[in-house]
Structure formats: C-alpha cells, structure tokens
C-alpha cells in the first residue's frame with residue numbers, strides 16, 4: 001500500500017535554508033522548496049521521521065494537517081474548527097499552539113494562537129464532550145499555525161522541543177552555539193567531506209565544545225535523534241510507533257565511521273569542564289582532545305592541514321568590544337603564522353570584528369546567532385609563512401599534552 005503523502009517542512013534559522021536543503025537531500029529525502037526559515041517538500045511519514053532522526057541542521061519538522069482561508073478572525077476560526085481534530089489530538093492530553101504570521105484580519109500572533117486553540121478545544125468538546133487543557137511549556141501536542149495574507153496552514157510539530165536539544169541540552173559556558181547552528185556551520189565549511197578524507201578539525205576557542213561535538217558526531221555518522229527521549233509526535237494520534245521503532249533500530253545498527261583527529265582548546269576551565277561532560281554524555285570523549293590553553297599558545301597538530309573552525313567572543317553579550325577586537329587580531333596572527341595551508345572558518349559578530357582578523361575572507365555567509373547578525377567567514381591560509389612568527393610558537397609535533405580542566 002502506498003504511504004499517504006503529506007506536506008512536510010523542516011524549519012531552520014533564516015540564512016540556513018540552502019544548507020538545510022542540501023543536508024536533507026544528503027539524507028535521501030527529495031529536493032525541497034526553500035522558503036524563509038524552512039524547506040518544504042511532499043513526502044510520507046517515514047520521510048518526516050527520517051528528517052527528525054538524522055537532520056543536524058533542522059530546528060523542527062512539521063507535518064501539515066490542515067489548510068484553508070484565514071482572511072479574518074472568523075474565517076480563521078472556521079478553518080481551524082472544520083478540521084477533524086479527533087484524528088490528531090486527545091482531550092486527555094495537553095496542547096499548545098505556536099502562531100507565526102499576521103494579516104489584516106489577525107494582527108497579533110497571541111490572538112491568532114488563542115483563536116486556533118479555541119477552535120481545537122471547541123471541535124474536541126463537540127466530538128467527545130471533553131476539551132484538552134493547555135500547557136504552553138511542555139505540551140503533549142504542539143500545533144504550528146502559519147498565517148499568510150489569505151491562508152492558514154496548520155501542522156503538527158513532530159519534534160516538540162526544538163531539535164538543537166540533542167539530549168536535554170548543555171548548560172553553562174559563555175554564549176554556547178546551538179547544536180543545529182554549529183552543524184550548519186560545519187557543513188558550510190565542508191567538514192563532512194574533509195572528515196571522510198581523514199583531515200583534522202581544530203577549534204582554538206572551543207568554549208563548551210559545540211562545534212567539536214557536532215563535528216565528531218557528524219564524522220562518526222551518529223543519528224542525532226537517537227539521544228532524545230521526548231518527541232512531539234508522542235502526543236499525536238497519527239504517530240506510527242512501529243515505523244518509528246524500525247527507523248530507530250536501523251539507525252542504531254549503523255556501524256560507526258572512524259573519527260579523524262579533533263582538537264579543541266580554550267582558556268576557560270569551566271567551559272572546558274562543560275565540554276568534557278557533554279562529550280562524555282554522547283560517548284565522544286575519546287574522539288575529541290581538549291586542552292586548557294590560551295590562544296597565543298595554540299598550534300596545529302602534526303599531519304596534513306585541516307579545517308579550523310571557531311566562534312570567538314563578539315564583545316556584545318559578554319566582555320568588552322575592545323577585548324573582542326584584540327582577540328580577533330591575535331587569532332589572525334596565529335592563523336597566518338602557524339596554520340599554514342589550513343582552511344579557517346571564523347564566526348565574526350560584526351564587520352568591524354571581521355576586519356580585525358587582518359585576513360581576506362574568500363566567502364562570507366550571513367548567519368544569525370542568538371539575535372546577532374554574524375558572518376561565517378572562510379579564510380584560506382597560505383601554505384607559505386608570512387613575516388616573522390609571533391613569540392611562543394609551539395614546536396611542530398603531535399598535539400601537546402592535554403591538561404584536564406580543573
């Protein structure tokens with residue numbers, strides 16, 4: 001029997017649509033349409049589950065269950081009320097509605113969400129005599145409502161909590177990146193292909209190690225969804241537990257791929273302790289070498305040049321901008337004198353900070369990190385040494401002994 005086709009969408013922060021689309025195709029899903037903050041395609045439930053289990057870049061996966069006119073509050077309510085909610089939601093379970101968009105009839109998302117909730121509760125009460133209660137924080141079922149100028153699309157949020165929370169989330173550290181953003185940055189940097197060639201990965205300001213953790217898990221071929229216990233589909237009546245279990249079993253039985261050398265350092269012992277705990281939780285502690293080390297003492301590991309990725313301080317949320325500029329300039333020096341022949345990718349929090357690097361980027365990708373308009377800069381480093389090396393260059397050789405964080 002042919003499986004039912006749905007309109008599916010994977011969401012992502014603005015600017016990452018192309019990398020998400022490319023990732024979904026690499027997972028064997030059909031090429032999707034790139035929208036603002038999402039990639040949409042038609043596919044069956046298995047494809048939606050595959051995206052949930054395997055995508056490292058998607059924030060959520062939505063499965064559309066209703067679509068109709070919404071030119072006014074009344075029309076929007078009727079569209080939402082006319083759906084057969086008994087096929088999706090149980091009055092015994094809790095509910096939340098996320099609402100995106102506005103038009104001349106619905107100007108406020110809070111009001112739009114309220115009317116959709118009213119419609120769902122009224123429909124269920126009429127059909128069953130009972131209505132679900134609302135839990136905006138940890139609902140059993142999260143409904144996603146998307147309003148355009150004339151129409152409303154209603155979807156089930158199959159992820160529930162956003163997918164960057166791989167296994168409950170990492171706590172602490174200065175401004176950690178979201179795992180989904182880190183994965184997108186690594187894909188843009190060409191890490192999957194470099195890892196397959198056995199090239200090394202270095203982050204000299206790794207903080208809680210998000211880039212390294214995602215890089216190691218990506219190289220090993222882990223399915224990120226295997227670490228999660230709670231999903232949005234668990235409270236949805238359309239969920240197919242047998243199909244999900246089959247896909248999880250398949251993902252578990254995949255043999256791990258070898259992980260190339262991955263090295264991270266930072267000056268902050270607390271961030272390193274968080275990094276270490278998060279790596280241990282994912283069984284990646286042996287795959288990533290961490291050391292407490294100031295940037296001024298960082299050098300490349302022995303072997304072929306690889307990829308250096310890093311997210312230096314911006315001086316916006318923490319620290320001061322002057323210090324952030326000096327750190328960027330120091331990073332530029334370390335790169336040009338020591339990482340000869342490497343490809344570096346730097347997340348710069350502003351054009352002024354990017355200039356302090358003193359190296360000419362060959363690619364600039366606009367990405368949003370925590371509300372800050374950043375640039376992911378590709379900076380190829382010449383294989384020939386430039387000028388006099390800075391002081392304290394570590395001798396070439398294997399990575400220096402690792403100091404466990406105190």
Ligand SMILES: C[S@@+](CC[C@H](N)C(=O)[O-])C[C@H]1O[C@@H](n2cnc3c(N)ncnc32)[C@H](O)[C@@H]1O
Pocket residue numbers: 173174175176177204205206207208209210211265266267268271293294295296311312313314327
């Ligand atoms: C924005 S945070 C990196 C966050 C990281 N990407 C994560 O996901 O946790 C910047 C990091 O740079 C480190 N840092 C700043 N200046 C440094 C220096 N001179 N030497 C080594 N680390 C430095 C800070 O300790 C901080 O952990």
